Amino acid sequence: MPVPRPLSARPAAPPHRLRPHRDDVLIAAAGLLGGLVMWSLDLYTVGPPREDPGWRPLVPLAVMTAAELLRRTAQPWALLPATAALVADQLSGSLLPTVLMFTDVVYAAVLYGSRRTARRVPQAGMLVTVASTAVSFAVWQQAEALVVGVLCGLLTVGPAWTGVLIRDHRDAAAAERLRAEQTALLAEMDRRQAVGAERARMARELHDVVANHLSAIAIHSTAALSLYGSGGEGGDPARSSLETIRASSVQGLAEMRRLIGLLRDSEGNREPSAAPTLAGLDALVEQARSAGAADGLEFRLHNGAPDDGDVPAPVALAAYRIVQESLTNALKHAAPGLVEVRVEPQDGSLAVTVRSAFRPDPGARAPGAGAGLVGMRERAVLLGGVFGAGPLPGARTDGTGTGTWQVRAVLPLTNEEAP
Known part of the structure; x- marks a missing residue:
């Protein structure tokens, strides 16, 4: 029984898997449409810009949309252009859909990326948060600089740790499923061993008891026929009965040996003898x-x-x-x-x-069960x-x-x- 690969050990995606997932296409399309609507209405997350940014916010939006399309199949490479697009978005007049799609790309990098990526993305998020907080406080010398660190943490550390939690639950479920499969396999092996042992016991009982009695009947009937001699006339009922007893016992012994062979062949490796037709x-x-x-x-x-x-x-x-x-x-x-x-x-x-x-x-000529x-x-x-x-x-x-x-x-x- 093949052992399933743990979900955390994610192999590199083959070329045909680089196509965007259907759900990713829907998410990217919704983000792009939302960004276009907000850009057309001049709705920016950092307030109205001092001058009209023109089409510049659409460039980070387009790059983020492309990264969103590859959020599942091209990690961590989708995270790099997404980070650059976020920085450009903050400089050109930020659109909320661009920011939200970035958080989703960070979450997907942890959830769908390799184990190395899932380990390093939260660490990088915390470093960026600490660095941005320190730089903002050094430049502004005001407590409001801490808000920058909080926002940066919400954009990086928050989705990264959410992905960590989901991934841990997923890996735990995969481990439990693997453990259940192994338990079922062991139970099936125990069942087969128990069935094989019971079949072997039945075969021994049939061989040592029933088959031996049939052999004794065949031997004694043959001996009786030889002692009866050839002096009996043709059609003698006694001799005919002895011949019938011998033939029946020999046939029953052959059938018993066939059954014993089938019982001992618990794995079906032996060619079964021909059944009556x-x-x-x-x-x-x-x-x-x-x-x-x-x-x-x-x-x-x-x-x-x-x-x-x-x-x-x-x-x-x-x-x-x-x-x-x-x-x-x-x-x-x-x-x-x-x-x-x-x-x-x-x-x-x-x-x-x-x-x-x-x-x-109701009286019978011979005993029966x-x-x-x-x-x-x-x-x-x-x-x-x-x-x-x-x-x-x-x-x-x-x-x-x-x-x-x-x-x-x-x-x-x-x-x-x-x-």
């Missing part, structure tokens, strides 16, 4: 067919989904997982009969429907889709087992909401 639904249904044959379950797939390139990866993964969880629930709870899986496009969305024979008996429907609903909602699961109208709940249980999800293929 809709093209793998055939193998998924075939696996369920082998596992449910002993319970009288038949499985049928109608995969009318578009090509994988036309389906967003999150939608394809969600559809695959919904079908996978629905088939698992059917193997646990469905009554003997047909389990139909349909995946097809519908009005800019992908519709996933799984229907099975309804069995009101009861979070399958919740997980499927969350997957659909995260993609902006809709999800529903339950018996279709007409299903009987008196224990006869007639009716159909349906799981249906509609996942939008675009950013638009699903119907």
Whole structure:
């Protein structure tokens, strides 16, 4: 994260920045117009001159206007002609707009100039004030000479110290902003470290507990198949169940290893393994067919989904997982009969429907956590889709087992909401 440059360390302005700022143009135009009006009305700050100054007051006014145009982009060089213009203005018949524009140039020299300029302008103002007071008192030998020093201080020291105060507040704000950015950066680093540590812990738990159990299931099912021998007849339900257990455990172990790799790769530096796609639904249904044959379950797939390139990866993964969880629930709870899986496009969305024979008996063939429907609903909602699961109208709940249980999800293929 780049560290911003403090505002006090002002670099030299590039050539294209030497153009006057819009606000400076407005200030200079207002000062010039005011000076012309006062000159035309013979309104001078030091009283009516003894003789008509003619056009001479307009020269300092024009020079001061030019310095005002460069008050922001050419400091301290704009201050030098402004000082000369002020002296000429006092000698030729002073115009109030010329004096006011000088104070603004002094203020801008401190605020927009370099750090060296901001430090020296107030010092020079105090020296000029002291010197003018001493010279005036030495020449006039009267207390009224102190008024000259006061006026000189108002023209130089006053705007200079105002600029110092504003600049200090600006630099303090920049420092606080930099400190806030650094604090936010440190907090983000701590958050990432905490997330990485939690992901690593989860990966260890999955590897040491779940993955080891799946490995043990795969090993023991393989050993059971080898002990079962080749003497079993073809289509033996026991051998078929052992083969299904081994295939499921091997596939679950591969999925677990993929998840462990994703958890450990907290920075995204490793190429993620391929996620399941809709093209793998055939193998998924075939696996369920082998596992449910002993319970009288038949499985049928109608995969009318578009090509994988036309389906967003999150939608394809969600559809695959919904079908996978629905088939698992059917193997646990469905009554003997047909389990139909349909995946097809519908009005800019992908519709996933799984229907099975309804069995009101709550007893399951295998234990589970009861979070399958919740997980499927969350997957659909995260993609902006809709999800529903339950018996279709007409299903009987008196224990006869007639009716159909349906799981249906509609996942939008675009950013638009699903119907």
